[in-house]
Amino acid sequence: MTRQLLTGNAAAAWGARLADVDYIPAFPITPQTEIVELLSRWVAERDLGGRFVTFDSEHSMLTAAGAAAATGARVFTATSSQGLLYGFEMLYTIAGWRVPLVLVNVSRGLSSPITLEADHNDVLAARDSGFVQIHTETCQEVLDSVLMAYRLAESDDIKLPVIVNLDGFTLSFTREPVDVPEPERVREFLPSYEPNHAFIRGDQPMAQGTAVLGGFAYSYFRYQLHLAQRHALEVIELQAKEFEGLFGRSYGLVESFQMDDAEYVLVMSNAFATKGKAAVQRLRDRGVKAGLVRLRVLRPFPSEAIAASLAGRKAVAVVDQNLSPGIGGITFQEVASALYGANDRPALVSVVGGLGGKNISDPELESIFKDLERAASGDSVPSPRLLYTRAEKVSMDKLLSIAGKEGSS
Amino acid sequence: MAAFTRIAREAILERGAMEHPALVVVADETLVDEPASAPLAGRRDDTPVLLNVNAQSARQLSVPEPVFRADFTAMAIAATGRLSSLSTALAAAASRLSGLDEEHCRAGIDAELAGELASRDELESNLALAHDVYTLASDWTAVAWPDDADESDVVEADLVDLGLEPPCRAAPSIYASANSPARHTGNWRQYRPVLEPDKCNRCWLCFVWCPEAAITLDENEFPTVDYDVCKGCLLCAHECPTDAFRVERELGA
Numbered sequence: 001m002t003r004q005l006l007t008g009n010a011a012a013a014w015g016a017r018l019a020d021v022d023y024i025p026a027f028p029i030t031p032q033t034e035i036v037e038l039l040s041r042w043v044a045e046r047d048l049g050g051r052f053v054t055f056d057s058e059h060s061m062l063t064a065a066g067a068a069a070a071t072g073a074r075v076f077t078a079t080s081s082q083g084l085l086y087g088f089e090m091l092y093t094i095a096g097w098r099v100p101l102v103l104v105n106v107s108r109g110l111s112s113p114i115t116l117e118a119d120h121n122d123v124l125a126a127r128d129s130g131f132v133q134i135h136t137e138t139c140q141e142v143l144d145s146v147l148m149a150y151r152l153a154e155s156d157d158i159k160l161p162v163i164v165n166l167d168g169f170t171l172s173f174t175r176e177p178v179d180v181p182e183p184e185r186v187r188e189f190l191p192s193y194e195p196n197h198a199f200i201r202g203d204q205p206m207a208q209g210t211a212v213l214g215g216f217a218y219s220y221f222r223y224q225l226h227l228a229q230r231h232a233l234e235v236i237e238l239q240a241k242e243f244e245g246l247f248g249r250s251y252g253l254v255e256s257f258q259m260d261d262a263e264y265v266l267v268m269s270n271a272f273a274t275k276g277k278a279a280v281q282r283l284r285d286r287g288v289k290a291g292l293v294r295l296r297v298l299r300p301f302p303s304e305a306i307a308a309s310l311a312g313r314k315a316v317a318v319v320d321q322n323l324s325p326g327i328g329g330i331t332f333q334e335v336a337s338a339l340y341g342a343n344d345r346p347a348l349v350s351v352v353g354g355l356g357g358k359n360i361s362d363p364e365l366e367s368i369f370k371d372l373e374r375a376a377s378g379d380s381v382p383s384p385r386l387l388y389t390r391a392e393k394v395s396m397d398k399l400l401s402i403a404g405k406e407g408s409s
Numbered sequence: 410m411a412a413f414t415r416i417a418r419e420a421i422l423e424r425g426a427m428e429h430p431a432l433v434v435v436a437d438e439t440l441v442d443e444p445a446s447a448p449l450a451g452r453r454d455d456t457p458v459l460l461n462v463n464a465q466s467a468r469q470l471s472v473p474e475p476v477f478r479a480d481f482t483a484m485a486i487a488a489t490g491r492l493s494s495l496s497t498a499l500a501a502a503a504s505r506l507s508g509l510d511e512e513h514c515r516a517g518i519d520a521e522l523a524g525e526l527a528s529r530d531e532l533e534s535n536l537a538l539a540h541d542v543y544t545l546a547s548d549w550t551a552v553a554w555p556d557d558a559d560e561s562d563v564v565e566a567d568l569v570d571l572g573l574e575p576p577c578r579a580a581p582s583i584y585a586s587a588n589s590p591a592r593h594t595g596n597w598r599q600y601r602p603v604l605e606p607d608k609c610n611r612c613w614l615c616f617v618w619c620p621e622a623a624i625t626l627d628e629n630e631f632p633t634v635d636y637d638v639c640k641g642c643l644l645c646a647h648e649c650p651t652d653a654f655r656v657e658r659e660l661g662a
Contacts, residue, residue: 402585
């Protein structure tokens, strides 16, 4: 094992390298490009034995990725934002083929207006595709999750593609100390891929991804996709325990931070969960029983684990770094649904913030905890709370004025 | 702010923008007065600023002490012939001010540049530059690291409710026309293209190539550079068939 200072992007590339992938179809897009640049260099310098191929678009790239996975190759690819959406059709198609591959998505807000910085509307748009989704907080977790993603994707009782998500800029371009495990140790956890379904062999021809007419056949395959996702909840936990035994790092479906006696809880995901943990720590220093639950596996959605974790608390704020216009935060709806049947439900508050890389600031996190206290004592709070400060409104009014817009509210 | 470095022995529970830096490095003095950059945002009264100044420029900057000034650009160019070595110089000065040992600074520069530079000589000249800067900075007082106590004074955010506004305001369109020239980007320039009219054949290639439309033609059809807007990309000098653009290190912008 070596300890290196790696960006989130480099950690993702190291995950692919340690997984000894066979095939990397690639297309650059900010803030993901560093991943494919590194892999391209390693393939050129023979540090990595696979084939690296560039494509004309993300749609072609994902088609090639799925097709290669269907031949029995171990496939890695990566994209972000508009690229993920451009290849969107193939996400559903590949998941339906039941072929394993790992796609790293580096989250970036979607157009319009166009931006480069992170939020989760891109990856959450893919939430119904059939891909497993693992969302990461640290560079170490990026590398580890890529390895765990291959192990899960290739499991005989799963055979599902996996998206590993990391935030653009706040993680993709942030260097952190990362333990890079020895390849031999990785082989113990992730042996080479021996496909028993979906491969190309001369003596054993097969047709894949066939058409079906009549809803009964279609329904069978779609239900099976769903059942495999639900089954993955159990498999992910078993494999995480095995990973912990080998590498000493523990990953659950959700991560609990200061939750033993927590009364006021933040539910967050990805890199800004770190800031949520700092806020929890600050409140603990003041004697407030604060805690945080980090959503890590978003598909399959660990409803039972979340309900068990949140029932009995005084108040819970789900902080969404995404926005479904017309309803609000996306994961709030799912957490609320998970809690609906629970006894002793907490007061629930929906918060939307951090869109397009906007900071979720320490003062904003303080405000969220104040909302939680109000909600716990029965007072009403705006839900969803759309985080926006007076200073930001002043800056926005100035921008609109420069743009020639009339009126200021 | 372009980049942040956080150094701590304990776990770092921060992400993204840094609200209160312990040291601010300003690689270009012209950014200090630039509202869009605001490199001193979040600075407290005693936060030191490492400022790269142009020794030949007459610019007067109002940056309250403590400020450590040097012409790192000149040192970088003298040592390696490459403007990009400015990063090496600033890293060395920031290392010294942060209390990092010189050997760790050296190892960091080695690790950063080893894969990027064409030759061992280039790496050596960068390491020599780092040594010179580190030595220069030895007289400077190292940064006083803030303790965690000042984190407890975090107050609630001043949040506002965004009301519904009409689409002509709430869509990301710009009604004001032809306002690009109002965004002065002249201070991006490290080098200034200067036309020598007696060499110019008035082919207008520079006028065509300029990506910022910062070159116009005067009444005699000679190109004129708008230095308020010119970013110093030097495409004009590169494309000019008669080498009519002299390239000077920027002093005034």
